[in-house]
Ligand code: NAI
């Protein structure tokens with residue numbers, strides 16, 4: 001069994017309450033940090049742990065914290081990004097629902113480290129039950145003296161608020177989230193300046209994902225060295241994976257970074273193989289914002305070694321920048337799935353969610369959706385494939401925020417790896433419609 005650092009106590013009855021969470025060692029990290037560590041000690045510990053942002057970008061958390069500006073007379077803020085909306089990603093919702101005090105504890109320790117006296121948890125607007133759960137957990141923590149004035153007699157004050165999100169995918173982009181938190185429309189800002197310099201109300205702000213903040217608790221409890229012993233290379237610790245698609249056991253799993261992808265898909269400890277005895281066709285390993293890969297490439301590297309569930313191994317052989325680990329939204333497609341149909345579906349999503357500020361994204365996502373729609377419904381041309389690749393290339397790297405890249409990558413990678421299937425849709429339109437819908441629509 002792999003080590004569990006976040007979900008160790010997830011099956012304990014009542015772990016969502018302060019009392020039971022505390023009985024199982026909860027809030028020890030707050031006591032340790034506030035009573036025995038300086039703010040710099042906590043930052044150093046998180047840096048040493050090698051923790052990388054669990055929202056998708058994989059940016060080193062401790063480094064982000066050390067970039068935080070400290071101008072005289074200006075407050076600093078910590079904002080937790082709980083606007084989880086990436087298709088195929090539901091691990092933050094799981095954590096907030098079942099073990100909310102882990103997040104609250106992480107928020108207290110992290111806010112202390114950053115010198116924030118007011119912090120926010122921005123939760124996706126549709127997640128009303130989770131918003132209520134967090135509000136109750138905050139009230140419990142406050143009653144017990146872990147929030148508010150002079151926490152545990154340390155002289156440190158912290159107020160923690162839950163803010164319901166604006167109801168758009170783009171509000172999860174950190175600068176759009178900040179705009180939304182300020183009461184405005186969630187339009188991304190141009191970076192730099194990064195929030196660490198000028199964020200909420202133009203004050204220095206750190207925006208961290210729910211899972212990243214929760215991971216600070218075991219780092220402080222057990223020490224950075226212990227945390228870094230788990231994982232592989234620069235992918236330290238554990239990662240929550242939201243597994244969905246044609247799997248025998250979809251769900252949220254905590255894995256030690258570095259286990260083979262094959263083990264994750266086929267072992268009984270995790271997904272238990274592909275449903276209905278089918279063969280694996282493709283995988284999106286990190287939410288819809290990363291390329292789609294065929295089974296042979298997701299299971300083995302170019303040199304025939306096992307591909308691992310780590311930032312590095314999943315990036316190798318990928319496209320553009322970043323890692324395919326992304327947010328950990330692992331979607332498996334079996335042999336019966338139509339890649340054209342799924343690519344169109346992703347495209348439809350990005351077109352709908354584009355905020356419209358930059359033309360390559362606003363126009364390009366709509367264009368890709370239209371072309372994919374006609375390919376899916378039997379009106380496509382062979383030249384559409386190169387057209388799609390061309391539009392995707394023109395979006396990539398030319399937009400204010402990563403939504404543009406996220407829209408372009410799945411399309412470009414689908415055509416690169418499954419070109420024959422796209423061509424078949426053009427040459428056999430009636431059969432393609434018959435296969436996907438069971439009847440000829442046109
Ligand atoms: P990013 O790479 O631009 O930034 C990563 C973080 O590092 C940010 O907080 C940024 O402010 C900070 N940073 C980078 N360079 C810095 C510098 N020089 N100084 C100070 N701070 C610096 O990526 P971003 O936009 O934060 O995230 C994109 C990822 O989010 C995508 O890869 C996607 O996988 C993921 N995503 C996750 C979603 C979810 O629901 N979990 C939804 C949509 C996207």
Ligand code: SF4
Pocket residue numbers: 170188353354355356357358359361362399400401402403404
């Ligand atoms: Fe808006 Fe798209 Fe530009 Fe991002 S890339 S700012 S979502 S138009």
